[in-house]
Amino acid sequence: MTIRDLLSKKIFYYVILVFVSVLVLFNLVIFVISSVQYQQETTRKQESLVSMIAHLSAQEDETVLTAYLEHYVHNHQVEIVFIDNQEEIIFSNTNVDGNEQYQSVYYDELYVGEVYTNYQTSYLSQEYSFGFILINIFSILLFGVGAMVFSKYLKQQNQAILADLTHMIHEDQVFYFEELGKVNKLLIDAIHKERKHQQVYQDYIKTLAHDLKTPLTALSIYLEAITQKKLTLNQSVEKDINDEIKSIENLIPKMIEMDIDQLAYKHDVSPMILRLLKKYQDVFTSKSIQIDIELEPLVIEIADDDIKRIIENLVFNAFYYSEEGKTIFVKTDESRKELIVKDSGIGMDELTLKHIFNDVYRGEKASKYHAKGSGIGLKIVNDIISNAHGHIKIDSQLNEGTTIKIKFVK
Template identity: 25%
Template sequence: MLATSRGISLVLALAISALVAAFLSLMDDATTLLILVAGALSFSASYLLINITLEFLVFREIGNIYSLLEKIQKKDLSEIASKTSKSSISPLRKINSVINSYALARQKEIDTLQKNAEFRREFIADISHELKTPIFATQGYIHTLLDGAMDDKQVRMKFLKRAAKSLDSLDILVQDLLTLNQMESGVIKFHFSDFDLKEIIEEVIDELEHKASKRKVKINFKYDPEKSFITHADRQKIYRVCQNLIFNAVKYNHDEGEVKINLKAQKNHIQVEIKDDGQGIPPEDLKRIFERFYRVEKSRNKKEGGTGLGLAIVKHILEGHKSKISVSSTVGKGSIFSFSLPLSKSANQEEITKTDSSNLK
């Protein structure tokens, strides 16, 4: 009984009333009735005040702390996250709030560590798989040559070319990994300058024209010739972004398909939109296509080639320009990738001047 708030309140109230009665009994003019009334009043008042204080400021908060600790042990933080700390005169409420915040912070750290561990396992498995293919292929060709095929000139040249091609693929994979790692760690610096984004896209189209013509894929580039498309960005890295996106639009399109590239200059930025009419991307894969080595169709992508790092690099390059890549896709109809870059201040001023001149006319 004494462990409860009522029991403690009763004992303390009796002690206080006894002290009051004893003190009054020392007074000469104190009557027995006065002593009894004073003792009863002091008992009642002390009991109520102590009980309320213990119940609402101590025991209830201790109970909340125990409940919180039990939820932390069970890793049930759903209700904890929704509770907000309220101002209170009780120091135990503050302790409760501190434990709450600490539990949430530690759980976030644990979740992050678990995600990193899972990502590390997937990354090691993916990179092992990616490295294994060109290494095993090269080993096979070289060992075949060493086992006697080297004497046949025709076979020798054929196998050496294949081994060289596998090593080139391995080199591209390693370079992409280094590039991505340097971007994530902030080692690679961006060199910003003004350049014409339209010219960049035209260069990429010229570069991919031969590959597109092999599959009779038509590349349609639309832009307003009256507009200026001067942007302030890293020219080399934006070239790689355009190269990767347009290359993917050609590679994953169907034969005799079409790639549409729309370039639009708006008030303060330039919008680039690359659309293909290929097989599209399933909804469950859209959120993961920018992850390292993630492939929508692993067999088809392996056949087509590529390191599986291109879109991850594109994402990091655009994030370095304070922009982001957007994608929408419909299975069987194709995909649309888009991003935006800031319109150069000089180009923006030139556009304003043209508008003013046309208004004067």
């Protein structure tokens, strides 16, 4: 079916269907309301009639009772049959066939007879029927006028849409309705892609902020160690401080340009790990922490910035949450494609392990031990490993230490 067919035929059919449905629903509601009102009114009239028959029957004046019933029939056009307690027909204006349903009549608990009434031929019934017919006529007229007005409006809109479509297609080409579905899918895909880019952008900003925190923390440790005379300001220390300043300077263009394309390539990451560990040797020395290094060639496909983030996050976490004089163990295993970082620090409880990869989450003990932590380091590591189709496993015991194993794709 083409769009032209849909606009010229189907929409009008749907409009007719909607109008008919509304008309039927409207009449159904009116019918229910009218039926309830009719039943209430006939019940009220019936109770009044029975009460008067009981009163007149108790007076044993048959002439007055008959005159009243004749007057009632004349005013209301209702069928009435009254039989007294002697089973004699006192009044009847209709044929009696014995199938009528009678209502017993009592006067102060004294049985005086039975009465049959039929209001279907009454003026009341005629009034309700006539009113219902008028409402139906009004509904049909309203439906006709509404359909004409709405059809005229739809025709104008259809002509405008068809005119626009004429500019979109060639004279010998048919534009099918299914193509609108394809366009809609492209729009939805574009929206999802834009949302994904926004999420990548936000994660990128968080990662850069965390990358900026690492050299700033190192500078803070250098300054504190020099101030407390735990470290001597010599050429080696000056070089390390200058390297940290350059690291900050290198991050600034990335934050300005927002370059989120980091190329991963297959290479041995062990030399870079060794350089990073030696780079922060003076930082570890400030707390008398030893680094036990056991590196095998580890060839994996990963970006340099990503392996740098992994090592800095894991090793600095071990540094922050270890007491003075402890040892941090760093190992790479070529056969298993694993990177292992182990410490004997404060460790983590089960609740912390359960939420450790949540954004900005820190365990209660970690927050007290190292108040300046951001809580996103391990999440960044986990995101990097997940994107590289790897797996991270954390084993930790409170007050005993933590072992982190990262398994890369072989």
